[in-house]
Amino acid sequence: MFNQHFGQYLLNQQKITAKQLIEIMDYERSVRVKLGVLAMDAGLMTGAQVETIHHLQRIKDKRFGELAVEQGYMTYDQLEDLLQNQHSRHLGLSQVIIDKEYLTLEQLEAVLLSYKEDSQLSAEQLQTIDVLNLGKIDFKSAGSQEKVYHDYIGLLQRNIVRFLDADPAIGKNAPIDHTLSKWLVQQTITGEISLFTGLAMDDDTLLEIARHYSGEVLTEIDELAKDSAAEFLNMVNGIFCVNASNQGVELDLQLQTIVQNQLPTFKNGYRIPINLSFGKIDVILSVAE
Numbered sequence: 278m279f280n281q282h283f284g285q286y287l288l289n290q291q292k293i294t295a296k297q298l299i300e301i302m303d304y305e306r307s308v309r310v311k312l313g314v315l316a317m318d319a320g321l322m323t324g325a326q327v328e329t330i331h332h333l334q335r336i337k338d339k340r341f342g343e344l345a346v347e348q349g350y351m352t353y354d355q356l357e358d359l360l361q362n363q364h365s366r367h368l369g370l371s372q373v374i375i376d377k378e379y380l381t382l383e384q385l386e387a388v389l390l391s392y393k394e395d396s397q398l399s400a401e402q403l404q405t406i407d408v409l410n411l412g413k414i415d416f417k418s419a420g421s422q423e424k425v426y427h428d429y430i431g432l433l434q435r436n437i438v439r440f441l442d443a444d445p446a447i448g449k450n451a452p453i454d455h456t457l458s459k460w461l462v463q464q465t466i467t468g469e470i471s472l473f474t475g476l477a478m479d480d481d482t483l484l485e486i487a488r489h490y491s492g493e494v495l496t497e498i499d500e501l502a503k504d505s506a507a508e509f510l511n512m513v514n515g516i517f518c519v520n521a522s523n524q525g526v527e528l529d530l531q532l533q534t535i536v537q538n539q540l541p542t543f544k545n546g547y548r549i550p551i552n553l554s555f556g557k558i559d560v561i562l563s564v565a566e
Contacts, residue, residue: 283370286392288446295446295552297379302444303554305373312341315359321351334439338432338516414450425470426562429517436513441489448550462510462535465565468528475561476510482556507533
């Protein structure tokens with residue numbers, strides 16, 4: 278996910294705006310061939326097998342290629358060939374930035390050098406990186422919950438990319454205020470970690486999340502739309518609990534709900550804005566009361 282990582286770095290360094298980042302990532306995504314399509318084109322996987330991997334990604338926090346190798350659909354060498362082919366078939370984030378004239382060649386060269394110095398990553402690591410830049414996020418005041426919040430936001434971003442087919446542009450987190458959003462999808466995680474999770478959004482964003490996640494043609498906010506948006510959060514939280522269990526931390530999920538024009542009262546917590554091409558989500562994280 279080099280492009281998402283570098284794009285977020287540009288945003289954090291105020292080289293581009295959130296709107297420009299979304300436009301860049303949407304354009305880059307529109308010309309990038311997905312790995313599943315390349316695998317079918319190469320005769321390595323059937324459509325049904327690609328769907329199987331997509332289903333597995335709803336319960337495992339792993340990349341498409343990693344799961345395809347685990348399932349025996351391809352070898353690591355075949356995966357590497359596909360990844361090289363995928364890379365050669367898209368313009369790349371830097372080229373899109375130049376095409377759209379958001380930065381000059383000189384400005385881009387300078388920021389790339391700065392990025393490599395700041396990230397302290399090798400060329401190989403830059404090509405295989407699978408985490409997004411959370412440079413604007415500061416959870417230090419959360420104490421023992423700091424890593425929990427970081428892990429959660431990283432997981433949420435990966436699943437926005439995988440299941441909503443969108444590239445998130447993250448803003449600076451702030452303490453929870455009591456500004457009402459039209460909709461709040463919420464769920465509590467209990468056990469050795471106590472965590473309230475919420476996604477606050479307006480009508481249009483909720484409908485788009487429901488469309489992208491369900492794959493259904495939805496034109497209004499009905500029960501199917503609300504259930505689909507709530508199920509997206511439930512899926513993310515389910516994977517979070519699986520990841521925690523793999524580290525020896527046992528968690529339980531409470532039933533997800535969606536409320537309108539409400540915001541629970543918290544003693545502390547954060548609101549993290551995430552801009553998408555089709556709207557904005559405010560992620561709400563807090564110790565569950």
